[in-house]
Amino acid sequence: MAELTPPPRASLTGQQLRAIAGVRWRLMANSLRTTRGALELVSHLWMGFWFAVLGLGGAVGAGAAGWYFAAHGQLEWIAVLLWPLFLFWQVFPLAASAFTEQADTSNLARFPLRYPTYVLVRIAFGAFDVATLVGGFCLLGLVIGVAIARPGLLAGAALAALLFAAFNILLAQMIFAWLERWLARRRTREILTLVFILLVFSINFIGPLSRRWHLGGAGVETSASQLPWLVPLERWLPPGLPAHALAAAARGHYGVGAAGLLLLAAWGMAALALLHLRLRAEYRGETLTESAAAPRTVRPAAAAAARAPPAELGLAGVVIPVGPVGAVARKELRYLARSPMMFFTLAMPVVLLVLFHFQFFAAGRPGMHPRGQLNLAGIGFPVGVAYALLVLSNLIFNSFGTDAAGVQFYFVSPVSFRQILMGKNLAYGLILVAEAVAIYVAATLTDGPPAAWIVAATVLGLAFGALCDFACGNLLSLYMPKKIDLSRLGRQGGRGTSGLAALLVQGLVIGLAAIAVVGGRVYGHPWLAVLILALLAVAAGLGYVAVLGAVEPIAQGRRETLIAELSKA
């Protein structure tokens, strides 16, 4: 049994890392054996190209700004670049959690991987995302810009950028891991939903407060001057630290600069420590499930309640019809209600609406009252609704993804795929309606009620967009299925090709709606836009009905692919 002697630790770790990288490569190479796999790679390369262009654009901008600040001895101002970059790095992965794909490392737990190796693999996999790509490019540009102006600062700038990048990667993964943990439990989801609803209503107070600052007559400068405590605090926070460390180094205060970078490293270590708590639990085989937290003993009353027919899903239960279509709709809503992703799907449009609101107020200048210059309510409501549609398109364009092997049931049941897809569309439609109502309330609370024609145009635009999405999404759900995991954040990404198609459809829908609205305003008849959108919605409805009529033979013809793709381990 001499062969069972394990190799030295370092060599084993290296061997395991090589094996993991090798198997990832083989998986990718094997996926190219099918046309679908090749298309997938092309779509990933296409999206990657555009994100790289975005990153390069950011790199050029950051480089120019870095050069300017370094050349003019204003290195502290680099913080002005790092704060938005920090926010992008942290918010983008959450905002795009419905579209992004994170590698599942949980199946590595069965191998004799040491914990540090597991952490390394987990962090490395998590670092391959859009935020890191764009953020990395921007930081590289910044370092080059600073180094051109002050070659002596190259090493310091590179180290600061590296530490800042590492901090952002660790923080983003830590936030993701903890949110996933909290949102996996029904009770915490309910608490967070309640907090979120209170937050939406508290927006009511934000509008008057913002207005008070602006009515002071000094715009952003006044706002900043009323928050003087933020300025000294900023230099101790991760986006401020590299800037102040570099500025200190430029003035020859190397000790202060080094201390700043050490503090930045400490922030990174703190993020890693919090991430470690989650990763250690994962490494020990923790599963994030509803019932993991459920009590083992069932009290008689609870058991009796459980024996009753499943609850009617609140208001949704009233509008959902009886029969197979309703059964599918209820099942979809139950599935989504148990998903942390759903929380983000519902929350993010409203959160972004509030951020959007502040952006416009912050951009306001004395004498240019935002209400006078730009009807924020008019923009907030339709933009929020368009974003909600975009976020949900991930599910609409891969509507069997959540069913996994359960899709076999649809093939053995006597229900047609027309009815099944109608049920799924009904569920998504109800979510969109709920979302639109939440956005309307948030927009009204922040900026007052939108004009009637805007409400009508938005509702009809939503109908037009949703029907287009349902029609195209139903077809792509059958042609490009991909199993997704609703229980984990960042595991809801459909096929790249579906994603591209979804973006294309959204672009077309939003483009046509924008043309209608702009056209109506240019000709001085805003209600013309409403009429055009109504006609577009009717046309989309006809297209939707036509697609529904065609899905049964497509589903039956593609049943083997559907079952094989969705039943994959």
Added chain:
Amino acid sequence: MDTPAVATEALTRRFGSFTAVDGVTLRVAPGQFFGFLGPNGAGKSTTIRMLTGLLAPTSGRMEVLGLDLVAHPAAVKRQIGVVPEGMALFGRLTGAEYLNFVGQMYGLDRPTAARRTNELLELMQLGDQMKKLVTDYSHGMQKKLALAAAVIHGPRVLFLDEPFEGVDAVAAVTLKNMLQSMIARGATIFLTSHVLEIVERLCSHVAIIHRGRLVAQGSLDELRQGVEAGVAAAAGAEGAPTAEKLTLEQIFLRIVGGGPAAAPQELSWLS
């Protein structure tokens, strides 16, 4: 003559150049407990998937209760229950929600679906797990739930692909009792299993598929007599009865080959 519960004629399925099921013609009479056996990769699951609408045949005919499955898929599906290989469960529903959902998909009204759900969960000893998501059930519990879902609408024909795989002895008894009571009420059961003892105990009729072709079909006694006759003929003593009744396992091995000669060699690193 009764319309067969399940009938196929020259049923064939090819995957590229590989023929998984090759001209299978079989008949299952109503009320039979029918075992469909074969070694791994013989074509059992492919056949059952075709018979339940999960896979299209390349050629041949299939009828269930006298209805052509290709021409009348919905009418057939309303009368059959299926536990497919992957069980086809929806992991993020609770057991009760799943059964209610399945009941409604088969056209049961909500009160009926709820009543049958409760009865089935109690029968399957899943009543105390009602709040648990299906994904958190053990494999055996999932099997029981899949079987409960397959019978909630009272099917006339039940197709079961490896229903006893991963099921403990206690649960297996429950399943067997339920299946036998269904047979007693006139239902037909078409079952595949690798556990030959269970098939021998439950099934009245058996078919054996090997490398895609049907190599034997009939009642257990008919198969036994056929094999014994073949053995006797090979030994040159025609008609001489064997000392003991052959078990299904022995019959199976005689028909498809295998046995001690096919045992693997020792693995070098485990010696």
